[in-house]
Amino acid sequence: MTSVVSDLRADAEATLQRLAGPEAVLREDQWRAIEALVAHGRRALVVQRTGWGKSAVYFVATALLRARGKGPTVIVSPLLALMRNQIEAAGRAGIHAVTVNSANTEGWQEVYAQVRAGEVDVLLVSPERLNNPEFRDQVLPELSRTAGLLVVDEAHCISDWGHDFRPDYRRLRTLISELPDGVPVLATTATANDRVTSDVAEQLGVGTAQDEALVLRGELDRESLRLNVLPLWKGADRFAWLAQHLDDLPGSGIVYTLTVSAADELAAFLRERGHAVAAYTGKTDPAERERAEDDLLANRVKALVATSALGMGFDKPDLGFVVHLGAPQSPVAYYQQIGRAGRGVERAEVLLLPGPEDRDIWAYFASLAFPAEPQVRVALSVLRDSTAAGRALSTAALEPRVELSRGRLEMMLKVLDTDGAVKRVKGGWEATGEPWEYDGRRYSGLAKARRAEQQAMLDYIDTTSCRMEFLRRQLDDPGATPCGRCDNCTGPYYDGSIGEDVRVQAQEVLDRPGVPLAARKQWPSGMDALNVPLKGKIKPEEAAEEGRAIGRLTDVGWGPRLRPLLRGDDLVPDAVVDAAVVVLKTWGWAERPTGIVWLPSRGRPALVESFAQRIASIGRLPLLGALADTAPPLYVDPEDESEPEPPNSAQRLAEVYGRLSVPRGLEGLDAGPVLLIDDVSDSGWTLTVAAMLLRRAGAPAVLPFTLTTTI
Structure with a gap:
């Protein structure tokens, strides 16, 4: 048995070197996860910092499983940027990876044919694809039967206690329950505190029994990051400071804003001041977004001025800085976004420029929470009536009958779907007739948790203690200690000095x-x-x-x-x-x-x-x-x-x-x-x-x- 394990580790190290270069060596927890998945068919949850090498675990495990005659790996991944990076990384290790998502609909049938022919090593799908009727009914059953490994990337999205909950992720519970015995499951994330970790483990079934599950949590310190907060309470001062000091920041990076309009305004102003920047938001054309990512990767721009649309999975090891114009509404979300920087450089700058309007914007986002029970009951009643009459209702047809915005209505339907109360079918939605209870205690607890997170973000801005230690404690990292690098540990790196000319120009733009x-x-x-x-x-x-x-x-x-x-x-x-x-x-x-x-x-x-x-x-x-x-x-x-x-x-x-x-x-x-x-x-x-x-x-x-x- 010892020789078998030794041979497996040697194969794993060789695969890693093809993936990451001849000097790469497996971390001990990477090996523990790979061994559990490949040798024992176990389920594992890996919570490790951004840049630790979580993707290496599933690509190495995929190569080893495929070499042993197992079926393809199915990776559920939330963002197109993440998928593109993962496909490129897989190719370096000789792994054939393909994807089905909203940007390549014309190629779906060809991809499905390749999967059926056994030509695909990795299939990346978005969580939304899991409930597309054609994919769910025609492709997913075969994948469930033949998959060699299921990977859930950015697994914190499963938990509504997390900072980026996505209802479609909840459908993974059904997919996992239908996997044959012995098919390993790997869930990975960099941003999960104890509560989110427990919730993810429960929903994925990775915590069903101690002898089945492996939970690997590492320290979340990022030694390359230098955290700073610079309070400039006038919007014109923040615009002016960035225009004057952007070139002082190392390399190229990301400037995050809380809203689309702020991203557009700031990008336009920085360009007026001669900076090579581009706006990147959820309203940016997909092709333009891809070009912007490529420009940043190739250092053709100094920065992308982005909303959270540029987030999980964007991988640029030499990203030199992350600046926030406005504070995200939770320290965990903030940690996730600053994790884009400093993966492959010794030092990266992280700077927060909070604004007095941040709380108003948080209040707006809070209004998009799960609806109150009467609104949900109205939607269920309408769907039951239409289902009894033998017809499905599209979201657009349901909208006039329910007092909810389109976004909240769609989110509510996805939650009800995963709860089994409704089902998405060709042509829309129908009620299942299954009993359903409104979990008022959970939703009340979520609202309370969100308020606590917002207060914690304000505490982060005001703290005089170590900023990295503060963030690590928010993520329940037991190894959290002072970093010795942030502005509170060493003294401020930046001051609020602004030339009068740029201040005046910024004020003119904002006026x-x-x-x-x-x-x-x-x-x-x-x-x-x-x-x-x-x-x-x-x-x-x-x-x-x-x-x-x-x-x-x-x-x-x-x-x-x-x-x-x-x-x-x-x-x-x-x-x-x-x-x-x-x-x-x-x-x-x-x-x-x-x-x-x-x-x-x-x-x-x-x-x-x-x-x-x-x-x-x-x-x-x-x-x-x-x-x-x-x-x-x-x-x-x-x-x-x-x-x-x-x-x-x-x-x-x-x-x-x-x-x-x-x-x-x-x-x-x-x-x-x-x-x-x-x-x-x-x-x-x-x-x-x-x-x-x-x-x-x-x-x-x-x-x-x-x-x-x-x-």
């Missing part, structure tokens, strides 16, 4: 108002279910023109100035009116408006009407009047600083369609384009319906103009 409001082109589907006679494309003769907002609620520059306006009902401030004048001067409309109409705000009537009056006075435009609204006034609590929940598109349309109208006596609409004033644009349907009503009443064009927008 620049004006955000386009794209006009809606299509009514939501299923509006007949809400007794609203609107469907298909919006008629050109009833549509709004492209509008404008002064700024976004999430903007670094205008967001902090506009958010307080929504917490009460004061007259519009002079500074906001001045910004509105700038927007109007630079609008570039085909024809100047000839009159102003405003929307009667339910919560902020004084704010909206005063805004309309000021613009009418300055622009010397007739104030035609307000639309009629049959809904009662809405009280706005000035102490409530939470962001409004993203609106459900169909429900919002039905609400405004039923209550808005053009009152008798509203004259002058046919004289020319109408400037339509409101406070906030969120879903866009209030402005769209108002424009339709005004166009029907004779307005030749309608130009929406709002104080702010959420999109």
Whole structure:
């Protein structure tokens, strides 16, 4: 037996050297995991820091298992960037890896044929693919029967206690339960505290019995990272500091922002200052995102200015720095993102520039949590009725019947699917008829945990103790000790010095108002279910023109100035009116408006009407009047600083369609384009319906103009 194990280790070392170079040597825990998987068919959970070599474990294990006649390895991986890197790494070890994901749909059938022919060593799939009806019903059963190894990468995504929960990962429990006896399972992550580790182990079945499971946890220190916090509470100061000091940071790196708008704003400003940077967000075209990754890997750019869309799996060993403009809402998420830096260099800089708007943005993200029980019950009831009638409902068809935004509705359906209450089928969703209980205690606990994480992030910013030790303790690392490298251990590495010229330019950029409001082109589907006679494309003769907002609620520059306006009902401030004048001067409309109409705000009537009056006075435009609204006034609590929940598109349309109208006596609409004033644009349907009503009443064009927008 000793010689067999010795031979296996020699084969493992040789495979590792093909993967990572002739000097590579297996870490002891890497070998323990490989031996457990290959020699004993065990299940293992590996929690090790980023850059430790978790992917080497499953690629080496794959090569050894394939050499022994086992089936292909199935790797469940969350991101396309991660898949691309893994396919390249596998090729270096002589392993044929392929993937099926949303970016290569045209090649799926060829990949499936290669898998059936035994030509594939590794199949990488996204968690979402596991519940694609065709993949689940036609491909997954064969994979379950023939797989030689199942790997769950970034396994913390399984746990809703973790920082990046993805409901589709929950389906792995079913996949694991259907594996033949003796098929090894490996789960890996770098960011799991004790609670998340226990939850992942339970869900994956890797902790079902002590003699079956192997849990390997290592110390989470990153000796190359130098952690720093630089509080610059003005948005212009943070922009200016980065513009002035970006070239002082080593190599190339990532600048993270909390929102898409901040990424776009900052990238544009840094380019104006001569820096080679690119924006990278969830709204960036996939091909452009891939080019941006390649540019960073090849050091053709100094930095990518990115949201969390650039996260798990992006592998650049010589990444020299990670800067955050705004703090993530948990220390664990922060640790995961800074882990991109310093894998293959002796020193990498990690810098956090927190902002006063961070808490508002956290509050918005918190509003996207799992819905309350009544909303879930409504969705289940609708699905049960449609299933009993013999038809499935698409998400779009279900949306008009449930008061949830599309994103929250889809997330809820995925959770209900993994809980067995609903099932995704061709054409949509149907109810299973299985009993289901709302786990209110768990969701309440999750909300409490999120609040504790946010407070811990604030504590990290304020701590005078070692920053790396703080993060390691948040991850329940028992070996956490002072690092001797961070700004609190050695003294600040950076100060807040900024040249006046760059500060002024940054302030000018952030003071620049004006955000386009794209006009809606299509009514939501299923509006007949809400007794609203609107469907298909919006008629050109009833549509709004492209509008404008002064700024976004999430903007670094205008967001902090506009958010307080929504917490009460004061007259519009002079500074906001001045910004509105700038927007109007630079609008570039085909024809100047000839009159102003405003929307009667339910919560902020004084704010909206005063805004309309000021613009009418300055622009010397007739104030035609307000639309009629049959809904009662809405009280706005000035102490409530939470962001409004993203609106459900169909429900919002039905609400405004039923209550808005053009009152008798509203004259002058046919004289020319109408400037339509409101406070906030969120879903866009209030402005769209108002424009339709005004166009029907004779307005030749309608130009929406709002104080702010959420999109």
